[in-house]
Amino acid sequence: MERLKPRTIRLIGRLHAWLWKLTAGRFIDTIGPAPFLMLTTRGRKTGRERRTPVLYLEEGADLIVVASFGGNDMHPCWYLNLQSCPEAEVMIKGERRRVVAQTVLVEEKKQIWPRLVKLYPQFDAYQQRTSRQIPLVRFSAMTS
Numbered sequence: 001m002e003r004l005k006p007r008t009i010r011l012i013g014r015l016h017a018w019l020w021k022l023t024a025g026r027f028i029d030t031i032g033p034a035p036f037l038m039l040t041t042r043g044r045k046t047g048r049e050r051r052t053p054v055l056y057l058e059e060g061a062d063l064i065v066v067a068s069f070g071g072n073d074m075h076p077c078w079y080l081n082l083q084s085c086p087e088a089e090v091m092i093k094g095e096r097r098r099v100v101a102q103t104v105l106v107e108e109k110k111q112i113w114p115r116l117v118k119l120y121p122q123f124d125a126y127q128q129r130t131s132r133q134i135p136l137v138r139f140s141a142m143t144s
Contacts, residue, residue, distance in 0.1 A: 034120040037063065038091040043077075044084035052078045056092075056139075057116055063090065063139040064104065064112055071129030082137065090139060097141060104136035112136060 034055045041050050057064040067079035082088060082101040090097050104112065116136070117124045127134050 035092070037065075039065070039078055040089040040091070041078050041081035042085045042087075044081050050078065050081060052076070054078070055120055056090075057112070057119055059112070059138070061141060063099070064116070065137050065139065066116055066123055066126075067135045067137060068123060068126040071126035071134075073130050073132055075132070075135070079135065079137065087142065088139070099139035100142050102138050102140070104138050106133075109136050 036053050037056045039052045039054050041052070042048070043050050054065045067076050069076040069079075086101040088099055088101055090099055113123075113136070123134075
């Protein structure tokens with residue numbers, strides 16, 4: 001299967017974010033067993049808030065997301081935004097949480113990746129389509 005172009009992925013994300021906002025995330029919060037959260041980052045160039053729906057895996061009190069960008073050879077903008085400013089907000093089923101992002105180390109990724117692929121098998125296909133190592137991001141609750 002051929003990968004989607006970055007422009008198409010962004011358009012799908014914007015549509016998903018619009019539907020999420022319209023319904024407060026009540027109707028489109030999963031793909032099969034894989035749950036979605038709405039991620040809000042600060043744009044690294046504009047400083048404006050950017051919202052992106054992403055699949056997530058719960059890991060204790062933390063959340064793990066995959067910066068797959070559909071298997072394209074570039075990182076998604078939200079991941080680059082987090083590299084610039086790791087503070088973000090996630091919304092799950094109407095509940096907002098302030099979080100701080102950290103890229104998961106390679107050794108830890110080896111432990112988590114099989115669980116993510118079980119949750120959403122397409123992640124494996126995405127990794128096979130690209131020469132970059134797809135990063136995982138851990139979101140932890142912000143402490144005051």
